[in-house]
Amino acid sequence: MNLVTISGPPSSGKTAVILKAAENLKKRGLKVGAVKFDCLHTDDDLAYEKAGIPVKKGLSGSLCPDHYFVSNIEAVAAWGMEEGFDLLVSESAGLCNRCSPYIKEIKAVCVIDNLSGINTPRKIGPMLRMADIVVITKGDIVSQAEREVFAAGVYAVNPGAVIMHVNGLTGQGAYELSTLLFDERTKLDTLKGKKLRFSMPSALCSYCLGETRIGESYQMGNVRKMDIKNN
Amino acid sequence: MTQREILQQSPQALIEKYPFLSAFFEGQHWMSKLNPEQSLADLFALIDDEHAEDHAFDVQEFISQLMDFIAEMKAFIGNETFQVHQLSILPGTNKSGEPEGFEKLVFEPRTITSIVGPTGSGKSRLLADIEWVAQGDTQTQRRILINEELPDNAWRFSGNRKLVAQLSQNMNFVMDLTVTEFLALHAKSRMVTDSGDLIMRIISAANELAGEKFSPDTAITALSGGQSRALMIADTALLSQSPVVLIDEIENAGIDRKKALEILTGEDKIVLMATHDPLLALMADQRIVIKNGGIHRIIKTSAEERTLLSELEKADLKQQQMRTALRSGAVLQRDMYL
CATH class of the missing domain: 1.10.3910 (SP0561-like)
Structure with missing residues (x-):
């Protein structure tokens, strides 16, 4: 089985891009499965089901969604292998722009859209910088100049990545992407022992543990203060 | 280093x-x-x-x-490898698996090719094959050559070097910038230093295309439909990195379409245009007919078609003059436009 992790800001078009790419893979007779990680709510699992793609859904609720992802991806991958998928796609929303749920030796795709603002590539951290493939969406509604400026911004942040334009509505570019997602020679046996490409941010303060009151005396653990004077 | x-x-x-x-x-x-x-x-x-x-x-x-x-x-x-003097397509197959009936389809800079065929016939696939620099690895099995050679992989994978620039009807400017700021940003992303002159050239070219002129300080989001299209065309001609420009129809309203094509070809672009508008289709040097997913025919624009074109252009000019007159508040009279 191949495993691909796909992440990107909310509403950037991840699901649409995956569905269009999966369509092309299924035409080649490949079996595709998906897992959707989100925070509070998602209907994307229905979209996968409608497209005939077996899907599992994980909602992190009150936990950090990326930590939740790491704690669950191994079991999900095992499910995918049991089901006999050729490709399992893991989709997760990037929520704080600091994390990247990417795993070493596992193909990583970041999906961002042309409408998200010209400085966005710089604001997104490892999720964009450490991706192997960057997919830029919604190119059909902005000008050629804006597409070029945006792609140059992505390129400056991640010069090593394959940068592609894919239209999640028409599927333009999705076939091409699909050829990069599945590789016959890649065989995943287990995720056990593999490492994240980058550490998750350190946390664990009193608020992580359920504290709701505001004030110095309630703050314990890993707490950091803004330097208001010299800001 | x-x-x-x-x-x-x-x-x-x-x-x-x-x-x-x-x-x-x-x-x-x-x-x-x-x-x-x-x-x-x-x-x-x-x-x-x-x-x-x-x-x-x-x-x-x-x-x-x-x-x-x-x-x-x-x-x-400054790498010559990325100068495109010729783009060509080697035939593949249509949706039924039959071979396409041509030996080699050649596009050269400064020429226009129109693409015709019903919706769903495979126009988008043809354009996607070019964009992806297909090497027999898409449904159609077509192969794309650049300068008569196998293309460098960078055309496919680099974010900084794309073969095809696109102009289509539903594109809009979304950035909150003035025309000058916007063009400066585009120039910077292309590593153009000292972009002042170039920016002025783009603005004046755009103003030649648009019915109504705009100033360099206008916000791009405040431009009219025609002005936006004019600026997009001038910017793509003069500042886009891509040697191939793909146009998905140019609407009739508020823009000099003939001049638009002249600006693009004048900047050494290879122009491909999906259109069923006779005025545009006949302006092309050749046109490709797509049918059942394959290239069905390649037609050189005939002498008769060129004569037809000049008649269409006269009619189009009349329309444009009437539009200008209406805009300035005139009452139209039959003998003014005969």
Whole structure:
């Protein structure tokens, strides 16, 4: 089985891009499965089901969604292998722009859209910088100049990545992407022992543990203060 | 430069040597409060684990990205490999698996090819094959050659070098900038230094196309439909990196379409145009008929069609004059436009 992790800001078009790419893979007779990680709510699992793609859904609720992802991806991958998928796609929303749920030796795709603002590539951290493939969406509604400026911004942040334009509505570019997602020679046996490409941010303060009151005396653990004077 | 040599350089010295690196360093927020005159090795020494973690910074990753960036930019700048003198398509098959009936379809700079065929006939696939520089690895099995050779893989994978620029009807400007600021930003992303003259040329070219002129200080989002289209065309002609321009219809309203095509071909572009408008289709040097997913016919625009075109152009000119007259509040009279 191949495993691909796909992440990107909310509403950037991840699901649409995956569905269009999966369509092309299924035409080649490949079996595709998906897992959707989100925070509070998602209907994307229905979209996968409608497209005939077996899907599992994980909602992190009150936990950090990326930590939740790491704690669950191994079991999900095992499910995918049991089901006999050729490709399992893991989709997760990037929520704080600091994390990247990417795993070493596992193909990583970041999906961002042309409408998200010209400085966005710089604001997104490892999720964009450490991706192997960057997919830029919604190119059909902005000008050629804006597409070029945006792609140059992505390129400056991640010069090593394959940068592609894919239209999640028409599927333009999705076939091409699909050829990069599945590789016959890649065989995943287990995720056990593999490492994240980058550490998750350190946390664990009193608020992580359920504290709701505001004030110095309630703050314990890993707490950091803004330097208001010299800001 | 080797890795060791790069480490001895300061960001500032690197930018002086390779001005294109300024875009790269702007994205490095881990060094925003550090002195750019210090060598990278010294800067790395200043970073403790906490600082590195805060900025999600990894030394090895940084060095390899920096070296990638320099290597790739050097390969692009002034490299003849990326000048396109000719683009050609070797035939594949249609949806029924039958071979396409041509030997080699050639596109040259300064020429226009129109593409006709019903919706769903395979126009988008043809354009996608060109964009992806297909090598027999798409449904159609077509192969694309650049300058009569197998193309460099960078055409396919690099974010900084795309073969095809696109202009279509539902594109809009979304940035909140004036025309001048916007063009300056585009020029900067293309590593064009000293872009002042170029910006003025783009604006005046756009104003020649648009019915109503706009000033350099107009916000791009405040431009009318015709003005936006005119600016997009002029910008794509003069500032886009891509040698091939793909046009998905140009609407009739408020723009001189003939001049638009002249500007594009004048800048050595290969123009492909999906259209069923006879005025545009006949302006092309050749047209491709798509049927059942394959290229069905390639037609050189005939002498008779050219005569027809000049009649259409006269009618179009009349319409344009009437439009201008209406805009200025005139009452139209039959004998004025005969």
